[in-house]
Amino acid sequence: MGNKQIQTSLAEPVPGWKIQLAYFYAKHKILIKRSAVFLLFFADIIIVFLLGSVFINYQTGAMKEQDVLNQLKLNLVNPEAISKNKPKSLVAGEVTSITNNNKHDYLATIKNNNSDWAVMELRYTFEVAGKSLEPRETFLLPNSEKQLMYFNSEIEGEATLKILGSRWQKIKDFSLLSHQDGIKVKKSVFQPMSSSSTAGQVAIMIVNETPYSFWEVGLSVVIYNHSLKPIGLDYIMINKLMSGEERKIEIGWQESLNESVRQVKVYPEVNLLSQDSIMEIEAGPGSPPGRE
Structure with a gap:
């Protein structure tokens, strides 16, 4: 049998799309380079803008934080607003002493001039000759006065009324009062x-x-x-x-x-x-x- 010759080709055909791409690049090479330069320049601008925004926001936050720290040193309490939202002090009269059979009774008038504040609990005592008598407790309604009394004390002398403590409540429901x-x-x-x-x-x-x-x-x-x-x-x-x-x-x-x-x-x-x-x-x- 005779030997068959196998034909080979070193040059394979180039796809058409590559030829078109090469042609497009060759024709628009200058425009493509200019566009690439423009895109790089635009990207640089965006990066600079973002970095600048981050820096400005950081500086703004730091300044606000410093302002807050500075305000902490200031007294921002409004005394007028506080005075409008707290009750007026109770008004106590002088103490009267009544002696009978070597026993001493003491009397003092106390007033609550607040129209919408009540004293839920008032603790008080009479001090006689520098000594405190047994403490007492009572209540005080809005816009009212009360006679505070102490009976049969064996201590005689100059007497004063001393308030030991009070528990206030703002009244909103006046159906009973x-x-x-x-x-x-x-x-x-x-x-x-x-x-x-x-x-x-x-x-x-x-x-x-x-x-x-x-x-x-x-x-x-x-x-x-x-x-x-x-x-x-x-x-x-x-x-x-x-x-x-x-x-x-x-x-x-x-x-x-x-x-x-x-x-x-x-x-x-x-x-x-x-x-x-x-x-x-x-x-x-x-x-x-x-x-x-």
């Missing part, structure tokens, strides 16, 4: 008696004009002489005063009174800051609510 003057004293007189055991009798007539019934009502009793100076003190608690009730109370006065009596004042008090002061009632149609 609108009746704080609803217990009226219709009568309060002193009737002298010719008896060795009692100096006389205090007759009191009170009426509950509020729509509520109360478990307890405190009555501070002060007897005044013709100069309207206190010469006798007492404090009693009456129970279960019903709404609309009128009650007569008689107090036998054991201590002797060395002066003639001109006036007897009675100061009722009910803790309207606590719902527990109100008796539960079964309200009928149209009746005011109690503590259901």
Whole structure:
């Protein structure tokens, strides 16, 4: 058999797209170079802009942080705003001393002139001759005054009232406090008696004009002489005063009174800051609510 010759070619055909690409490059070489230079220049501008923005933001943040640190050194508290949002101080009167049978009673008036602040808890004491008597606690309604009393002290001397502490509360609901003057004293007189055991009798007539019934009502009793100076003190608690009730109370006065009596004042008090002061009632149609 004869040998067959295999024909080979060293030059393979070039694809058409390569020829077109080479032709395009050769024709637009200058434009392509210029475009590349422009893109590089534009990219440089963007990079510089981004770096500048980062630097400016950093500087701005650093300046704001420094301003905050500087303001921390300043007193930014507005005293006027604080004074408008805190209660006025209580106003205390002078202490009156009443001596009887080597025992000493002390009386002081304290006022709360705030219309929307109440003293939920007031701790106080009387200091007599530099010594503190047993501390007492009470409450104080808005726009009210109270007679603070201490009975049968064996210490005599110059006396002052000392406030040990107070807990205030801003009042928003006046549904109960609108009746704080609803217990009226219709009568309060002193009737002298010719008896060795009692100096006389205090007759009191009170009426509950509020729509509520109360478990307890405190009555501070002060007897005044013709100069309207206190010469006798007492404090009693009456129970279960019903709404609309009128009650007569008689107090036998054991201590002797060395002066003639001109006036007897009675100061009722009910803790309207606590719902527990109100008796539960079964309200009928149209009746005011109690503590259901």
